[in-house]
Amino acid sequence: MEGYGVFLGLLGSAVSVGFLSVLFALVWVLRYREGLGWDGAAAKFNWHPVLILTGFVFVQGIAIIVYRLPWTWKCSKFLMKLIHAGLNMIALILAIISLVAVFDFHNAKKIRNMYSLHSWIGLTAVILYAVQLVLGFAVFLLPFAPPSLRATIMPIHVYSGLLIFGTVIATALMGITEKLIFALGPTGYSSSPEEALFVNTLGLLILVFGAIVLWMATRPHWKRPAEQNSKLLQRNGRTLDGNEEGSAMTDYSNADKLDVECSGEAAARKRNAKLDEAGQRSTM
Structure with missing residues (x-):
């Protein structure tokens, strides 16, 4: 604070x-x-x-x-x-x-x-x-x-x-x-x-x-602070001290970006798995 x-x-x-x-x-x-x-x-x-x-x-x-x-x-x-x-x-x-x-x-x-x-x-x-x-x-x-x-x-x-x-x-x-x-x-x-x-x-x-x-x-x-910031800080084991309210917003944005990246990687893996399966079928 x-x-x-x-x-x-x-x-x-x-x-x-x-x-x-x-x-x-x-x-x-x-x-x-x-x-x-x-x-x-x-x-x-x-x-x-x-x-x-x-x-x-x-x-x-x-x-x-x-x-x-x-x-x-x-x-x-x-x-x-x-x-x-x-x-x-x-x-x-x-x-x-x-x-x-x-x-x-x-x-x-x-x-x-x-x-x-x-x-x-x-x-x-x-x-x-x-x-x-x-x-x-x-x-x-x-x-x-x-x-x-x-x-x-x-x-x-x-x-x-x-x-x-x-x-x-x-x-x-x-x-x-x-x-x-x-x-x-x-x-x-x-x-x-x-x-x-x-x-x-x-x-x-x-x-x-x-x-x-x-x-x-x-x-x-x-x-x-906004409820989402408080929850994020609790997950990170941190408290709102000093000017951490602003950093909490940054952390939350980074978390959102990480979720997007992870979901993108998961989708890519799923597409690669389908291509491999299709390739195996054509070989057979």
């Missing part, structure tokens, strides 16, 4: 910052808010930011870059698809539970639902994410879709996944700001109390995590 050290540094940073974001969310609701509960009170609402940051931000981010991990390149593509789909399913389940928590809290407190831009974009992101997951499962995991359809859908699938992830990051930032303003009031928030500074730091962590994941996911030299 080109830039292997940089990749490992960014991967470690992404995991660390993502985990720290989840930890900050827990500290926020446990120290500054009413904690966690499932009784319809404010503690139930607090599951919303915690689960969104855990699933819809952190787990979804890991699901996006899981294909980039070079030590998984020897694994079958189907196995990696299952891992990718499983992580996305976990993210969706946590997002749905978080929506149940916030809707139940609003209904219990007689608060109107779906009135803010945060709620509009957030619910849209969840719906699009569910559609993305279902279509991805049907096209890329089930064996019924023809290769031409998969090739057509793949760029759309990748783009929409990154778009949804970026939308989730923006929605999370809007959400924590909205919660702070409601909890502290405009005057209290503008005075920069300890809670406001803590949650603003959380927002910066979310932004940094999203930026790292998007950068790693859009670098072409960190893309998983």
Whole structure:
């Protein structure tokens, strides 16, 4: 892999910052808010930011870059698809539970639902994410879709996944700001109390995590090699190190040429055998 050290540094940073974001969310609701509960009170609402940051931000981010991990390149593509789909399913389940928590809290407190831009974009992101997951499962995991359809859908699938992830990051930032303003009031928030500074730091962590994941996911030299290259390298007992992706293509081309040459020699031997047989018959 080109830039292997940089990749490992960014991967470690992404995991660390993502985990720290989840930890900050827990500290926020446990120290500054009413904690966690499932009784319809404010503690139930607090599951919303915690689960969104855990699933819809952190787990979804890991699901996006899981294909980039070079030590998984020897694994079958189907196995990696299952891992990718499983992580996305976990993210969706946590997002749905978080929506149940916030809707139940609003209904219990007689608060109107779906009135803010945060709620509009957030619910849209969840719906699009569910559609993305279902279509991805049907096209890329089930064996019924023809290769031409998969090739057509793949760029759309990748783009929409990154778009949804970026939308989730923006929605999370809007959400924590909205919660702070409601909890502290405009005057209290503008005075920069300890809670406001803590949650603003959380927002910066979310932004940094999203930026790292998007950068790693859009670098072409960190893309998983084509399946045929991986299989060829496994047969040769080699790993994709340094710039071997390009050499793998050369090796594969040479293998194709060798197959052609061998098949040509076999055909020539078959023709010579027929001529010898015909000559023996004419002699007899």
